[in-house]
Amino acid sequence: MKKFLWLVIAVSIFLPFRAAAWKSLNYSSPANWVICEKNIRENCEVDIFYVLPTIYSDKNNAYMLWHDNKSLQKKAQMIAAQHTGIFSGYCRVFAPYYRQAEFRRSLKEIDLPVDKQTFIRNGIYDVQNAFRYYMKHLNKGRPFILLSFSQGSVALLEVMKREFADRKINSKLVAAYLIGYPNMPESFPQYPYLRTAQRADDTGVIITYNSQAPGKIKSPFTGKAGTYCINPVNWRTDSKTAGKSEHKGSRFFDFKSGKATDKKAFVSAKIDPASGGLVVEPAEAGKFDSRSLGSGVYHMFDLNFFYYDLRANGQLRINAFWK
Numbered sequence: 001m002k003k004f005l006w007l008v009i010a011v012s013i014f015l016p017f018r019a020a021a022w023k024s025l026n027y028s029s030p031a032n033w034v035i036c037e038k039n040i041r042e043n044c045e046v047d048i049f050y051v052l053p054t055i056y057s058d059k060n061n062a063y064m065l066w067h068d069n070k071s072l073q074k075k076a077q078m079i080a081a082q083h084t085g086i087f088s089g090y091c092r093v094f095a096p097y098y099r100q101a102e103f104r105r106s107l108k109e110i111d112l113p114v115d116k117q118t119f120i121r122n123g124i125y126d127v128q129n130a131f132r133y134y135m136k137h138l139n140k141g142r143p144f145i146l147l148s149f150s151q152g153s154v155a156l157l158e159v160m161k162r163e164f165a166d167r168k169i170n171s172k173l174v175a176a177y178l179i180g181y182p183n184m185p186e187s188f189p190q191y192p193y194l195r196t197a198q199r200a201d202d203t204g205v206i207i208t209y210n211s212q213a214p215g216k217i218k219s220p221f222t223g224k225a226g227t228y229c230i231n232p233v234n235w236r237t238d239s240k241t242a243g244k245s246e247h248k249g250s251r252f253f254d255f256k257s258g259k260a261t262d263k264k265a266f267v268s269a270k271i272d273p274a275s276g277g278l279v280v281e282p283a284e285a286g287k288f289d290s291r292s293l294g295s296g297v298y299h300m301f302d303l304n305f306f307y308y309d310l311r312a313n314g315q316l317r318i319n320a321f322w323k
Helices: 002-018 070-087 103-109 120-138 151-163 299-305 307-322
Strands: 033-036 046-051 091-096 144-149 173-179 205-207 250-253 260-263 267-272 277-282
Touching: 033 070, 046 070, 046 120, 046 151, 070 091, 070 144, 070 307, 091 120, 103 120, 120 151, 144 151, 144 307, 151 173, 173 307, 250 299, 250 307, 299 307
Parallel strands: 046 091, 046 144, 144 173, 173 205
Antiparallel strands: 033 091, 250 260, 267 277
16 A cells, blocks of 8 residues: 555656656757866865756747757857856856747746646756756765756756655755745745745755835736745845845846946845735836836846845855855
């Protein structure tokens, strides 16, 4: 009877992926990695396993295919370098390509349970396989940070549900920065090994937030009761405001040139408990609205706004991990 119950559990976990009959990518091939830093540099304390956000939009194709698309490869490499640059200097980076759902399709189902998804869940299967390859062949027993944004965060949380019950894996996690995850729950009763961060220096925890303007905002990423959020300026989970004087700095990139511009003490931030959103007031108001996501939705700038806050926090959590 016990064997039967374990079989039922195993089937229920993997059925959403297997049902798609999704042929596995070969992650031993360099062509399936955006970044794959195998050499360990001096002072390179930990690894980063990073998953791209949605970077592909095409009405005629449901999934991103990159192998014969040089411009798409260049875009992926640029965005991956910008995001993982938050932790540059003290981390090796591993960033897989995956057959992510294109923008329009992903937006329609990004907040649905995985068994209700048609397109996103296939990319999740790729990320799971990439993470397994990383752990088996590339990790070499090192601590690691998970970093992702938007659709990448949806994929990584599903991977954590399925892989992190393994104590050998979970014990190596410094922190999981799953930024821009839509309506993250505050706790995971079915997955007691997954915990959300409650302060600046707890380790082995999940961190997320979704930026939006003040006022009542209609957003696909916030608005549900019980949505988890942590303030990346003061690292609190209550509604206490973190003023601009506490903000360590933003970094913005020119899309064409990739040139970076830094702005210190640029935003204030506080959590709205009613929506689970992070209410952000930037110094340059009115500049950060999204045409595709809606007025007041600052999702596209979740990492940019808090670039240096995240960098400092990463080092803090690494230090806490070693202690």
